[in-house]
Amino acid sequence: MDLKLQGKKALVAASSQGLGKAVAAQLAKEGAHVMITSRDELKLQAVQEEFRKQYGVEVNYYRADITRPEDIKQLMKHTSETLGGIDILVNNAGGPPGGTFESFTDEDWEKAFQLNLLSYVRLIREALPELKKNGGRIINIASSSIKQPIPGLLLSNTFRLGIVGMTKTLSQELAPYNILINTVAPGRIATDRVDYLDQHHADLQNISKEEVAEKAKSMIPLRRYGTPEEFANVVTFLASAASSYVTGSSILVDGGMVKAL
Numbered sequence: 001m002d003l004k005l006q007g008k009k010a011l012v013a014a015s016s017q018g019l020g021k022a023v024a025a026q027l028a029k030e031g032a033h034v035m036i037t038s039r040d041e042l043k044l045q046a047v048q049e050e051f052r053k054q055y056g057v058e059v060n061y062y063r064a065d066i067t068r069p070e071d072i073k074q075l076m077k078h079t080s081e082t083l084g085g086i087d088i089l090v091n092n093a094g095g096p097p098g099g100t101f102e103s104f105t106d107e108d109w110e111k112a113f114q115l116n117l118l119s120y121v122r123l124i125r126e127a128l129p130e131l132k133k134n135g136g137r138i139i140n141i142a143s144s145s146i147k148q149p150i151p152g153l154l155l156s157n158t159f160r161l162g163i164v165g166m167t168k169t170l171s172q173e174l175a176p177y178n179i180l181i182n183t184v185a186p187g188r189i190a191t192d193r194v195d196y197l198d199q200h201h202a203d204l205q206n207i208s209k210e211e212v213a214e215k216a217k218s219m220i221p222l223r224r225y226g227t228p229e230e231f232a233n234v235v236t237f238l239a240s241a242a243s244s245y246v247t248g249s250s251i252l253v254d255g256g257m258v259k260a261l
Helices: 018-029 041-054 070-082 106-134 156-177 192-205 209-217 230-240
Strands: 009-012 033-038 060-063 088-091 136-141 179-186 249-255
Touching: 009 018, 009 070, 009 192, 018 033, 018 041, 018 136, 018 230, 033 041, 033 070, 033 088, 041 060, 070 106, 088 106, 088 230, 106 136, 106 156, 106 179, 136 156, 156 179, 179 230, 192 230, 209 230, 230 249
Parallel strands: 009 033, 009 088, 033 060, 088 136, 136 179, 179 249
Antiparallel strands: none
């Protein structure tokens, strides 16, 4: 299947590691011109060099903190000028810390809101002028908690659902411009974030991280964690011309873990 991504211009947020990096790699391998971004310039440089050597593709990078409005404005300006526009926006952000309701302060709630919801709002707002020119794709990366809350991840459970509500509403507002927007929700994908969560749950239960991982895998029908590449394949499909009749949807990539309908 020809995904018709050759020459498309894509911005992938939080893409120096984990899911964002895997998505950027897949889009670049399909021929898209990709801008990667994160707060760590050294990591961005390393990813740029890795992609060049491992895949034979070039990506551009721009250091930005997506919790800062001015950084987002400059990121969009640089992306548009460097790539010649924007066709695809992939919103992504690291997850907030784990904890219980009584352990979180107002500052914790505010930080999670800024990182996991308001950053997506701002990225979309700044990208819209370019996306409206010729249509495009917006993919919002969330979490399987949009279907089934994850114990101990109250902040994530709360703000990831906000992404779903925004996505569904914008699918109607943006349809006249041929802008398709969807949410993709990873389950347990083998990334540093999941490794952190396994360690967090291990500490709470006073057991080993390996025990936590094995228990989690036993609850997944496929009996394993997914790979970042498997997740990236779904996002890449939604970013492509092949997904021309999919908008406003929330798609789980979880190996069947979530039992909700």
